[in-house]
Amino acid sequence: MDGRKSDTDDRTGRTRVRGTDRRGLACVDWSLADGRYVDQGSNSSEQRRANATTNARQTNVWKERHVTEPKKRPSSFFGKLFGTGTAERAVDTGEKSGSDELAGAALDRAPDMAAETAQAVLHADTLPAAPMQPDHEPRPAEQGWFSRLKAGLSKTSTKLADGISGLFTKRKLDGATLDDLEDLLIQADLGVETATRITSALGKSRYEKGISPDDVRAxxxxxxxxxxxxVARPLVIDDARRPHVVLMVGVNGTGKTTTIGKLAAQFRSQGKSVMMAAGDTFRAAAVDQLRVWGERTGVSVVTGDVGADSSGLAFDAMKAAVASGIDVLLIDTAGRLQNKQALMDxxxxxVRVIRKLDPxxxxxxxxVLDATTGQNALQQVEVFRDRAGVTGLVMTKLDGTARGGILVAISAKFGLPVHAIGVGEGIDDLRSFNAHEFARLIALG
Structure with a gap:
């Protein structure tokens, strides 16, 4: 290479040298496609070996700063049960993969960001295949998911049962009683549409006929x-997309980071390779929390400096996941109120930056919705759907509220898929949503 000029990336310390090759064409001495240091104008084997060594050192610097890989732990009950999964596919074979070519093509579509994020492409050295670590001993059968969900929804079901019993004890099914029932259902956050449907169904009976509280609850x-x-649909990962990118959004305090950790555990148990990205760069605690989940689930975590551009971090994580052949990339985001224009922007x-790598x-x-917020959740769904393109819902904290009926109102109004619900902080306290199970528990207890 002749007429060399060099510059250094201030963030990584990585040097890039430009010049012309023997044909007089401009060239750069390292490749954005896979991060390897290549002298395109020299036939010196010693120079190529030196460049390769330099590249490996610089790639490792970026990984040490931004990718937390959990330490391997001794075999456990969960390890014996789930094994190492498909993360073993991420072991480097020493050959250039289709993922590398995809990353290079994507960078051609995003030249404005390539200089800042080229160092994010990681070689698939050896991603962790550590078994998940349980957060507690396995619970006894009587404390299974159904029991925990029933206990979690008990406040909502008790409120409805008490109200219905008060209305229909020694009262006829007349217009006044139906009006009172409609008010009760609306106050229980079931929504006007659902309340009207229920009272209409009951109103088809003769008003002179008595009706028991049990009949009303049925x-x-x-x-x-x-x-x-x-709307009860499980979250399905498309194996044809690698990575399948899941972006988590929501207001402050809904449990996004915890939900990401639980989803990572579930995908790992299905044998999928997973990477998490700490896109909440405003809270150091959020980054630390995600690292803890990474250790518990055996999943790599991509992090940045506190206050760093979250879009740039998402871009880095996308490139790292592509280069490593990851099945699922879970991206956390900072909590934001739906009425804050700048944060929604x-x-x-x-989303636009992520699409530069994969349209x-x-x-x-x-x-992610907090069940305790009640009617405010309706506005959250509307704004986040319109601004961020929400495709599905996860409702958390159903164990701490009497307002679980809000999920019914949201489903009736928006029809968005409800993928999962949560009733606690444990790693197994998030499950796929079952409509009939939920309806039975909320109405009959």
Missing amino acids: VLAAEVARVLEP ELEKM TAPHDVLL
Whole structure:
């Protein structure tokens, strides 16, 4: 290479040398496609070996700063049960892969960001295949998921049962009683549409006929199940996309980071390789929390400096996941109120940046909702759907509120898939949503 000129990346200390080759064409002495240091104008084997050594050192510097790989731990119950999964596919073979070519092509589509993020492409050295570490001893059968969900929804079901019993004890099914029932259901956050459907179903009976509270709750269970059944869909990962990108959004305090950790554990148990990205760069605690989940689940975590551009970190994580052949990339984001214009603009920017590498990504945008917020959740769904393209919902903290009925109102109004619900902090306290199970527990207890 002749007429060399060099510059250094201030963030990584990585040197890039430009010049012309023997044909007089401009060239650069390292490749953005796979991060390897290549002297395109020299036939010296010694020079090529020196460049390769320099590249490996610089790549490791970036990994040490930004990728937390969990330490391998002794075999455990979960390790014996789930094994190492497909993370073993990420072991480097020493050959250039299709993922490397994809990363190079994507960078051609994003020249404005290539200089800042070229160092994010990681070689698939040896991604961790550590078994998940349980956060507690396995619970006894009587404390299984159904029991925990029933206990979590008990406040909501008790509130409804007490109200219905008070209305229909020694009262006829007349217009006044139906009006009172409609008010009760609306106050229980079931929504106007659902409340109207339930009272209409009951109103088809003769007003002179008496009706028991149990009969009313049975009608309630049937109508709630009818609303929820179309939206109860598990989160499905498309194996044809590597990585399948899941972006987590929501307001402050809904449990996004914890939900990401639980989803990572579930995907690992299915034998998928997973990477998490700490996109909440405003809170150091969020980064630390995600690292803890990475250790517990055996998943790599991509992090940045506190206050760093979250869109740039998402871009880095995308390149790292592509280069490493990861199955699922889970991207955390900072909590933001739906009425803060600047913060919602930032979320839209993150989506645009992700699409520079994969026009189809993110493949899922999950809005995490806190059940305790009640009616405010309706506005959250509307704004995040319109601004961030929300594709599905996860509802958390159903164990701490009497307002679990809000999920029914949201489903009736928006029809967005409800992928999962949570009733606690444990690693197994997040499960796929079952409409009939939820309807039965909320109406019948």
